Amino acid sequence: MLLRLAYLGVTNALAMLRLLPVSDRAKDVEILALRHQVAVLERQLHGEKVRFDPADRAFLAALLHRLPRDVLRRVRLLVRADTVLRWHPRPARPTARSALTTQTRRAATHGPVHPRPGVAPGPGEQHVGVPKDPRRAARPVHQGRRVDRLGDLARCGDRPGPERTSDTWASFLRSQAEAILAMDFFETVTVTGAHLYVLAAIDHATRRVRVLGATARPTAAWVTQAVRNLAMDLQDAGCRTKYLIRDRDGKYPALVDTILADTGIEAVLSGVRMPRMNSVMERWVQTVRRRSG
Known part of the structure; x- marks a missing residue:
């Protein structure tokens, strides 16, 4: 796949260089001819889907993903515009597990993290969830809220506090x-x-x-x-x-x-x-x- 993708990139780069001396009128004529050929191919397919190789998908996605969605919808393609956008690799979304693990460990060892900014914290605690009173900081679990993410604590190497309970059916x-x-x-x-x-x-x-x-x-x-x-x-x-x-x-x-x-x-x-x-x-x-x- 990588070899074919490199081949497509080189050949299309040479084709782009070939188009530099061509006039805009000639380019418009070629575009109209290509659109007509795509229409003819669609009629011959009778609704069947065209199969693209992974390298072809990657090349088309890299070539077209920067176009605005409304412009991409007007481009004559053998596939839908949404399909081309799905072909383009998207950056992975940041996972909330690391932040949740940090908050869980903080709540289990220091005290509750205040859920809403701008609300006055309770006596002896700050907005970041670390209490000022060292005696409260030494306690394994606070009294205000139950920590349910025991799995995150286990992955972090922390043991659940002795005062942490769960109101389960059992x-x-x-x-x-x-x-x-x-x-x-x-x-x-x-x-x-x-x-x-x-x-x-x-x-x-x-x-x-x-x-x-x-x-x-x-x-x-x-x-x-x-x-x-x-x-x-x-x-x-x-x-x-x-x-x-x-x-x-x-x-x-x-x-x-x-x-x-x-x-x-x-x-x-x-x-x-x-x-x-x-x-x-x-x-x-x-x-x-x-x-x-």
């Missing part, structure tokens, strides 16, 4: 296990071949399973009564359940969340097609299916 399940109840439907087949929908709930802390009922047609009235019975059982047992995880199945009527809210239980809906958010219940359902199969 940490929520672990910290609130004593107050979480999960509920879900699963389908089973009886010995006679009948299909039944089973509604069950499981306690995250004790793994105690409550089978709320089984029916061939889980109507709204049936589901509402099953959830009402569950709420009464939880109150009688003195359970400290605060959250009930369920999916977005259409079998649950809106009254279910109202019944739970009246007993102080908040319904937490899992994401769409995200069974891992209700993983405890899903594992129990899979166990039941394996043993029953």
